Amino acid sequence: MTLRLYGFWRSNAAFRVRVALALKGLDYDEIEVDILSGDQFGSGYAAVNPERAVPTLVHDGHHLSQSMAIIEYLDELHAEPRLLPIDxxxxxxxxxxxxxxxxxxxxxxxxxxxxxxxxxxxxxxxxxxxxxxxxxxxxxxxxxxxxxxxxxxxxxxxxxxxxxxxxxxxxxxxxxxxxxxxxxxxxxxxxxxxxxxxxxxxxxxxxxxxxxxxxxx
Ligand SMILES: N[C@@H](CCC(=O)N[C@@H](CS)C(=O)NCC(=O)O)C(=O)O
CATH class of the missing domain: 1.20.1050.10 (Glutathione S-transferase Yfyf (Class Pi); Chain A, domain 2)
Structure with missing residues (x-):
């Protein structure tokens, strides 16, 4: 399984995904998209995420966006520890x-x-x-x-x-x-x-x- 996170150091949404990945012990590499310099609007990133925002998580070639949706996906992919309670x-x-x-x-x-x-x-x-x-x-x-x-x-x-x-x-x-x-x-x-x-x-x-x-x- 390969996981690649497109993020940026000060992105709060990327922070949320980083925490979830780390809690679940999932290895990933992170590519910096400098959203202060406008890299989110570049043609290279357009192919990654047309929302022009980070984070994007690429799981075995499948692109996911929106931090909350990504965290829920990770919770279903890798149940432990559960980030969404059962109750x-x-x-x-x-x-x-x-x-x-x-x-x-x-x-x-x-x-x-x-x-x-x-x-x-x-x-x-x-x-x-x-x-x-x-x-x-x-x-x-x-x-x-x-x-x-x-x-x-x-x-x-x-x-x-x-x-x-x-x-x-x-x-x-x-x-x-x-x-x-x-x-x-x-x-x-x-x-x-x-x-x-x-x-x-x-x-x-x-x-x-x-x-x-x-x-x-
Ligand atoms: N609701 C989205 C927020 C995505 C978002 O707005 N990300 C910010 C960084 S935290 C961004 O890339 N902004 C680019 C911009 O505002 O131009 C999520 O939770 O993933």
Whole structure:
């Protein structure tokens, strides 16, 4: 079996897939698509993923996109450890937690959105940074309220790591990229501490990627 991930060091969606691959112990190679330089629009990448976004996972020649769909595919391909709980209600809860970051907040911070608010509304780099920090903070606050209502330990659903934790940890990784601390969100901070103590999460972090370099947002 061969697995190739097209990603980028600061891509939060690629982070989610890296964590899932590592938790399942699946070997893969990663090809960098520099989405800050526009490589997602190049003719080479068009053949890989017409969405013009990362991640793309290529499994034995089969192309998969959208991080959540990729994680669910990996969960069905390689069941252990399960990232989607067996229990119907737990599974819905885990998916809903993951979606707070993957569907609601992270998409507001991606390069095409930043470029659009700069080009159409004249947002300067400081305004774009404030925009992103606002939505990241909103996501963290939503997670804090959800985790307070249903505390899990050490992970969101209890003893086992799940797709929910990938979402929460991803939101914290996003905060790291935007120079934000998570001190105001103690439940989130505690969950992230447990997640990032696992090599699968730590090695997936944007700052641990070979292409990482400190850039302004
Ligand atoms: N919903 C998609 C998000 C894909 C996405 O927007 N990826 C970003 C990086 S995290 C990207 O490649 N953006 C390119 C752009 O905005 O031009 C997923 O979860 O995979």
């Amino acid at each position: 119907l209600r737990d599974r819905a809860y885990a998916r809903s937690l993951a979606a707070v970051s993957a569907a609601d907040t992270h998409p507001l911070t991606v390069p095409r959105v930043r470029k659009h608010i700069a080009g159409v509304f004249g947002a300067d780099p400081a305004a774009i940074e404030r925009w992103c920090q606002h939505w990241i903070s909103e996501g963290l606050a939503t997670y804090e309220r959800l985790l307070a209502r249903r505390p899990g330990t050490p992970f969101a659903l209890g003893a086992e790591v799940s797709i929910a934790d990938i979402g929460v940890a991803g939101q914290v990784a996003l905060a790291d990229v935007y120079h934000m601390d998570v001190d105001d969100f103690p439940n989130v901070a505690n969950l992230a501490k447990h997640c990032f103590s696992l090599p699968a999460f730590a090695t997936a972090h944007p700052f641990a990627q070979p292409g990482y370099h400190a850039v302004s947002t």
